Amino acid sequence: MEDAIQIQNLNFQYAENSGVVFKDFNLNIATGERFGLLGPNGAGKTTLMNLMTGVLQSKSGSIKLLGKNIEEDKEVKKLFGFVPQHHSFYQELSPAENLEFFGAWAGLNRKEIKERTKELLAMLGLSNVADKPVSKFSGGMKNRVNLAIGVIHRPKILFLDEPTTGVDVQTRHAIVDYLKELNKNGTTLIYTSHHLAEAESLCTKVALIDEGKIIAQNDLHTLLREHKQEGLEGLFLNLTGRSYRDS
Amino acid sequence: MYKLYTAILKELRIMLRDKAALAVMFLMPVLLVVVITSIQNSSLKMINNNTVPMLVCNRDGGESSLQFIEALQKIGMFDLQKIDSALIDKQLTDSMHAHDALIAVVVPQGFSSALNSKSQNITGKALTEFGMLVKTKQDTIIKEAPPVTMYYNPVLQESFRLSVNGALKSAQQFTENRAVLQALYLSMSNKKLPDSLEQQILNNKSIINQIPTAKDGSRKIPNATQHNVPAWTIFAMFFIVVSLSTNVVKEKISGSFIRLKTLPTSFILNLAAKQITYIIVTLAQVLVIFSLGIFLFPHIALPKLVLPENSGSLFLVSVVCGWCAVSYGILIGVYAKSMEQAIGFGAVSVVILAAIGGIVVPSFAMPESLHLLMKISPLHWCMEAFNTLFLENGYFKNVLFSLVPILLITAAMQFAAVAGLRKHRLV
Known part of the structure; x- marks a missing residue:
């Protein structure tokens, strides 16, 4: 089967005189x-x-999503969804209005948006606040709206950048359960988080990345066995050390 | 088309839910246009229709001084109030404040005798020139009358003070002419100049016609409404930078711009939707403010706004000015790092551009040093375009002269905005 993501010899730096973030990176x-x-923090995940x-655009190398180059093939944007860490939508609008706008921009028609909005709001427990402005919502509700926008067009790949930051335990479990359900239906999940217990529960495979390099990559159980660790947190500290990275 | 429709709908919904922004966009300009037009209209009325209180202190008391005061009265600009001639200067200024008079005139002692002496001298010289009098060896020097003094309240505008000064000179000239004429007649005929003849000679009944010349040849008289309504409409259009720039900053900070970049739709469509929405807002502002001028102003004793006959050009000018204002708002939004920065810089810069652009002070009254600066203000060119239509009844070809600079400034701002978005990796 074709890889969901194929990164070859990726090179990237933010500016000519700034440090190199990725050098001949493969994944x-x-x-x-x-x-x-x-x-x-600062490892290069985001x-x-x-x-x-x-x-962002790479300096050289290639990134392919399901065989299509992200920088060359415009159709590739229809294949994936993105759930950013921040609430990247319009707080003045209701969940339904946000989904209407982002759904249209993802390429759905009016009818598809209507059906999908109803379905997603019901699945994520937002039906009773569908027409209320998001600005009045709790952090957890906003995270669910953020997630709904990312998946409205049924993407084949879903990128999630810390999707459960600042939410309560109930919301976290609901989101993780929903993501597992999505994955069962064929969506590939690419996930970043600092919440290692959540990562243990959600991920089938992990890559530990530090200073733009992959320092370990495998399925979780093999990695723990190889490094003689009982949990992901121990493995993480063992491989990345205990010193501050963002000072 | 559906994507554009949803984007415009999104912008409209966000805007309509922000009550404070709506007030800034509609209520503030409405209040501004009503208040400023009323103030300007009443000051014009005061100058044109009313007489200005003026105190007169006659320290001379001679015939010529009385004739001077009579001439002043006949000008019709002033409501003369005679005060005690013994008042010293300090008492005089106190009296001005007590009588609520903006001007006081002091006719100095010796005014009449100096004027008589001057007229005798001139008569003598004239008769000598005619050969009716033998020339004496010593040439007499004509002595000027001691100057009349005008005290004025510092609040008096310079233009009005100059017109009072002109009126005083005119009265003094009339008095001098009268004295010379009387002396000349007496010398030649040994008789006093008959009143009827004096009136015929001195009373200048010729009128100066004042006709405004519009580009289409029409002769409508402009007024405070015709000047102020378009001017403050332009100001209102540009003041949308406050809400538009904060809207852009909000999208940048929230990460919505980044999210849109991951979707299979060109980001330019988002910019287009913003511009279309806010151009519609500026046109709504034009509609609201012009409607006030047409329907409300006559009910609050202000002149009715008369729209230019060239409605096609008026629409075009409104759209182009609106587009320019919207481009400025987006530009500020792209470069501002916070909403506070966008609001502060946006509001202050529009006030400055309005001041140097001829909205607050007419461009012809601007100092020479600011003329170059004035030409880089988009508000100046918008004002020129509206003035061409409202005051000069210009045609499309006349408006074009102002539209070209507006479009060039707009293009420069659009280019700078896209460059800023690219720099911040948002497109």
């Missing part, structure tokens, strides 16, 4: 995975996600 993610991209979604 393959198989279709149908729940792939965790983990690492300390930059890599921005490169994979076309927000």
